[in-house]
Amino acid sequence: MSIDVGIDLGTSSTLVYVRGRGVIIKEPSVVAYDRDTNKVRAFGEEARTMLGRTPGNIIAIRPLKHGVISDYTVTEKMIKYFITKALGRRTFQKPKISVCVPSGVTEVEQKAVEEAAYAAGAREVFVVQEPVAAALGAGIDISKPYGNMIVDIGGGTTDIAVISLGGTVASASIKVAGDDLDDAIMRYIRSQHNLLIGERTAEDIKIKVGSTYPLMEEEAMEVKGRNVVTGLPKTVTITSLETENALREITDQIVESIIAVLEQTPPELSADILDRGIILTGGGSLLRGLEELIEERTGIHTLTAEEPMKVVAIGTGEYKELMKSDWTE
Template structure:
């Protein structure tokens, strides 16, 4: 009997110490949300917010297979590397196109965000486009595990975007999210924490850049690169008629003479160039609305459409969608970070759903 009492006393003494040890270990391990985008990767850490935002570009030596640069440093190399060094985007249209390079890139970004002083592997939540296949989803999961995650959760981009935009998705009412990234645009109607109707189209920010490159080649016989097209899009790009015409000087190579040439490009010309990809996004929004149950459609009509993602920053997109659908359209407060914030908040909820009640 004395032995039993002694054991119980030891257990009671050790329990607070073990609980404190577990609490400290939890603090030392990070919960990470990753927005694995075609154009850029954002990393969200619990309690710190978005700590890292870099282009999802890797530069490596083709001869030795050695990685030379990752992120912003690699992006600056696009179109400016010698033959043996290649700057690539290992993610195409929201999914992994080069598994090995993606794994190394993820490992680099996780280590950079968390730091080396971590005692436990982090729990990671990664977002994927809404229409990905099981094989593509598994590839993302495996690459994240190989990059050093302790556990991996997968969330669909529109759900993460809605959470990051501050929408209470748990309520039984319809919310429409249009998330325009670099490689894909995800359109979804969300209610009671899940997707009711959704579609994912491979038309997004990169296609806007390509449309400008094609327009320049066709109308001005001028060859420009991806970075120049992106700069034009960000500075004067529009997909809705503007009262004031903005201009920008563009340098490229004349396709007739083969010599460098500078032209003045106007915002009206970007309107013409971007009309086709912008209308494809509007058509996708229209098709999702057609398939939405009437009760939820009524909610969306009252609450409006919310735009997230870097592509949502394109001038005139709000007005174009509003004009074509008749539903008020607004851009989230921080559209670039909305998916990363939502992914991070989702993993916080998954790993500690009753935290508030226990504390």
């Protein structure tokens, strides 16, 4: 029996799904690299914990930028590491690997993903578009002639697509996503509070008090960082209303892209989307108020998939089997 593996190769995180076992790995897409010896020191969570705590010769690399490979050699090693970790030494059989890519990738970028998966030990490689994988992972039957709209907000890209009969009818892939939300919070706090904070703190703010729509009750949290003027440590209080202001430019871009895809959608499928609603997936979909904001601007019921961070990995891993059963009857 062949081993089917699905890899959600993301800018921020990599998830590995093994058929029959589910999502068994979710780790940061980070590699710690020693410049003196040209060797990789650590992958994933271990590499992330080394950030800012290592000698100058060890640097942390994110081998993917905006959902595509920016460092081929390091990506190949990272895929190999995650596959070995997922499968262990229980089998000598090469796995069949499905890897998802953003819907806007070029043929060259897609080829790079395929080659990296083969070099990492795959027997067969299938490339799946991210929105299609997200729809399958969310439990949507995409083989029927009905329009389904998926908005997958990852770390490096936001993929928006209308899917019908197993294919993409209208789509957009924008290089604005979760990482940009963190950057926007960092810039806002620097400009409004003269406070320098790191990526981890920005992400913490986004998760704890971040919002894109007015909350019933405003929330606040204390944030520690370095004063830009004095260079000394400083603590400020950040509110959910401030995060709404900080994130407005990014969330507006996402909503405008959703509207642009809706404008390209054939009328019959538009009617289906009005009935079925818009489905949000990916880590960025967990940002509070996003459902309400999209619903207010589009007039279409919007909801977030269950376990939105896992659906792309699940859909990628199940893609081959689901599509085979749908289309070979």
